[in-house]
Amino acid sequence: AQSVAQPEDQVNVAEGNPLTVKCTYSVSGNPYLFWYVQYPNRGLQFLLKYITGDNLVKGSYGFEAEFNKSQTSFHLKKPSALVSDSALYFCAGYNFNKFYFGSGTKLNVKP
Amino acid sequence: SAVISQKPSRDICQRGTSLTIQCQVDSQVTMMFWYRQQPGQSLTLIATANQGSEATYESGFVIDKFPISRPNLTFSTLTVSNMSPEDSSIYLCSVEWPGLSGNTIYFGEGSWLTVV
Numbered sequence: 131a132q133s134v135a136q137p138e139d140q141v142n143v144a145e146g147n148p149l150t151v152k153c154t155y156s157v158s159g160n161p162y163l164f165w166y167v168q169y170p171n172r173g174l175q176f177l178l179k180y181i182t183g184d185n186l187v188k189g190s191y192g193f194e195a196e197f198n199k200s201q202t203s204f205h206l207k208k209p210s211a212l213v214s215d216s217a218l219y220f221c222a223g224y225n226f227n228k229f230y231f232g233s234g235t236k237l238n239v240k241p
Numbered sequence: 242s243a244v245i246s247q248k249p250s251r252d253i254c255q256r257g258t259s260l261t262i263q264c265q266v267d268s269q270v271t272m273m274f275w276y277r278q279q280p281g282q283s284l285t286l287i288a289t290a291n292q293g294s295e296a297t298y299e300s301g302f303v304i305d306k307f308p309i310s311r312p313n314l315t316f317s318t319l320t321v322s323n324m325s326p327e328d329s330s331i332y333l334c335s336v337e338w339p340g341l342s343g344n345t346i347y348f349g350e351g352s353w354l355t356v357v
Contacts, residue, residue: 174284
């Protein structure tokens with residue numbers, strides 16, 4: 131079965147520290163992988179995607195994600211967290227015309 | 242990218258009534274999707290709506306409960322029929338947007354429904 135997993139319900143980090151939000155996938159073939167962010171009372175906003183090529187993908191708001199095929203992971207990272215990064219983050223995989231969303235990770239950045 | 246507008250953004254509905262959510266896209270798109278996000282949960286695909294054909298529903302969702310229209314390439318509606326408190330959710334319209342580096346799915350701001 132195709133799926134995307136976000137093993138952490140919540141991640142806490144202090145402002146200025148690096149952050150990582152984890153995602154692993156079980157999607158056959160060569161899936162497209164995405165990260166979305168949902169701020170409180172808002173819809174989902176596209177952050178970045180991996181299709182092929184360079185394993186390190188840069189996206190909006192200073193976020194980047196690293197594709198690791200051997201570990202089937204696509205972790206979201208940012209070198210220095212901001213309080214305004216506090217939100218719900220969703221990883222998603224796409225293959226055969228279907229999207230598979232992870233369960234979401236709540237990121238809390240404390241001042 | 243696509244700009245997607247949804248109406249209403251929020252509503253409080255009485256049990257047993259029906260509500261229609263509208264989704265307008267600023268460009269023509271082939272594939273539109275409707276998702277539900279229950280409180281504190283991830284997204285669940287309700288159905289795929291392509292213009293000129295009947296919507297394709299996912300397991301657990303039926304046309305009588307969630308009728309969908311797709312009259313043209315920029316517009317779709319989702320109706321939540323005979324609502325119960327369990328239907329309290331965010332309903333999200335999304336579109337698949339083609340790109341040189343592959344397709345991306347973009348979302349509207351969502352329609353936050355509370356059924357009382």
